[in-house]
Amino acid sequence: MAKVSWKGSALLAPVPAALVTCGDMEKSNIITIGWTGIVCTRPPMTYISVRQERYSHDIILDSGEFVINLTTSAMVRQTDLCGVKSGRDIDKFAVCGFHKAPAKIVAPPLIEECPVSLECRVTESRILGTHTMFLAEIVGVDAEEKYIDSKGKLNLQQCGLAAYAHGEYFALGRKLGDFGFSVKKKKKKKPAAHK
Numbered sequence: 001m002a003k004v005s006w007k008g009s010a011l012l013a014p015v016p017a018a019l020v021t022c023g024d025m026e027k028s029n030i031i032t033i034g035w036t037g038i039v040c041t042r043p044p045m046t047y048i049s050v051r052q053e054r055y056s057h058d059i060i061l062d063s064g065e066f067v068i069n070l071t072t073s074a075m076v077r078q079t080d081l082c083g084v085k086s087g088r089d090i091d092k093f094a095v096c097g098f099h100k101a102p103a104k105i106v107a108p109p110l111i112e113e114c115p116v117s118l119e120c121r122v123t124e125s126r127i128l129g130t131h132t133m134f135l136a137e138i139v140g141v142d143a144e145e146k147y148i149d150s151k152g153k154l155n156l157q158q159c160g161l162a163a164y165a166h167g168e169y170f171a172l173g174r175k176l177g178d179f180g181f182s183v184k185k186k187k188k189k190k191p192a193a194h195k
């Protein structure tokens with residue numbers, strides 16, 4: 001297959017377009033973040049990379065806390081808006097019609113409309129170039145009750161999560177398999193009962 005080779009570029013996709021909240025219940029801001037991910041399971045660790053000129057940058061640097069709120073297809077317009085307007089100029093909670101809910105452990109608010117929120121505490125800030133990477137421990141998780149079944153399992157597929165790939169937003173669609181399905185043994189068919 002013919003391939004075109006380019007110089008290194010930030011072309012990983014898809015990524016989340018997460019709504020990251022910072023500040024506190026009184027004075028808070030929302031910034032849309034694509035550069036995020038999980039970097040460790042135990043302790044649960046994440047990162048967000050934020051350009052130094054963002055209004056949110058110094059708020060997170062000074063407070064050492066933020067919340068990653070997962071976004072759904074239904075809120076993709078607000079997600080885009082929080083990624084093109086600055087909290088220096090507008091109150092993004094008010095403009096988006098989002099409601100604040102207090103987090104259990106950290107000071108920044110949760111976005112009530114988001115199905116899952118990760119409360120994060122910064123453990124290290126590193127200027128990498130255009131962006132500062134805030135490495136953080138996920139110290140708490142807040143999930144909407146209606147997505148948790150009677151066995152306590154969180155059914156994320158019911159939330160209608162959205163993703164971002166190379167400048168475009170997508171709704172997560174058809175399920176293709178479960179973790180480990182490629183090696184899972186097929187259940188033997190029970191022999192038909194003799195009549």
Ligand SMILES: Cc1cc2nc3c(=O)[nH]c(=O)nc-3n(C[C@H](O)[C@H](O)[C@H](O)COP(=O)(O)O)c2cc1C
Nearest residue numbers: 032033034035050051054055056083084085086087
């Ligand atoms: C889908 C999407 C993803 C984005 N990802 C990032 C990111 O990872 N880091 C960043 O610094 N800015 C990112 N931005 C840009 C900021 O969200 C944007 O500059 C925002 O207006 C900054 O808000 P603030 O000035 O209130 O902090 C992204 C924007 C969009 C639309």
